[in-house]
Amino acid sequence: MSKLNSGKKVQLSRRNLLAVTAFSAAAASLVSTAARADDAPVDASKLPRVQQKLVAPPFLPEHEQLATTGPKIIEVTLTIEEKKIIIDNDGTEIWAFAYNGTVPGPMIVAHEGDYVELTLKSLASNAMEHNIDFHASTGALGGGALTKVLPGQEVVLRWKAIKSGVFVYHCAPGDVMIPYHVVHGMNGAVMVLPRDGLKDAKGNALKYDAAYFIGEQDFYIPRNEKGAYKKYESAGEDLPDSLDVMRGLIPTHVVFNGKVGALTGDKAMKAKVGDNVLFIHAQANRDSRPHLIGGHGDYVWETGKFANPPEVGLETWFIRGGSAGAALYKFRQPGIYAYVNHNLIEAVMLGATAHVKVDGQWNDDLMMQVTKPGPSKA
8 A cells, every 4th residue: 555545644745736737747748649549659568468269149259348558469369261151031042251250250359549459360161262351450451462362371460549439340352342242251350449438428438237239231142033142152153243233232231240140049138127238230231220029228329439428318329331330228128129130121022031039027117017908889
């Protein structure tokens, strides 16, 4: 325990007081600078390194909400796999270009001021060139020009997280291959937390008990002359057909996490009454309108940037194409909640629906059936 905190009376001379004041101002400046995570050069070779084990969406890797140490280098690996996936209950296929084998790719989590060091690998069995563009990073093309890999190659990129929020990442090889790769599932998200955690507009701490990553994906599947969805034997074979469908700007499927029903039934997101749940929603290509049926966005970072004060009490929020947003909600009632894109045509007919299964005790004060359905009394 320091003397200043021991309860003993300490006499300070004017000189000592000035020294303490100067030291306090310098310390405050350092804290402020660290909190801003500005672009001041850092000797990254002296920073500690940690390996982050990425997990398949909708889950997030293990992480601290408040940073308990100084900045560090977070090592992550993304392996690109071209694979055939089924995107609906009718067996419709697409050759997905998948980071770590999932659509969307996994969430990466860092704190402001950390460095993300990515090893990007492309399987030798792949057929196409790939790369990655991090919307969270600072530098031309988001690292896209520095990460182009051919089948069987790997590359390492390091970038500093100087802006907090949730951000999209995606493949961007160039020209028409940019949208072609994105609408074949090659996108994911990064969350950069403030070092002192999430805050409301007044600076009060906000914490979450669970967090889920919803990656919304639009697919454009070509049809044959009979109207059935076409199937292809190899990755890239659908390129001319897909480009024709893409030019129409009308998706055949709009789904969460890779396929119709990926987050429903036994794969539904889970919570308990009283839980604060953070929903991170990314759409790499099209605008979206998330809505939690029966709930609200208690705190919503609609543009996904945690340095901005969150909006409160939203019924539906807007996610711009090519961005991610976050919403925090405290569940107050049990049941099955539908989390949807509130373009209801896309939600109901094209697949953009997820479920949240909430356990707990029902509260009649919030909602109750006063009378059961019966004959009209008119």
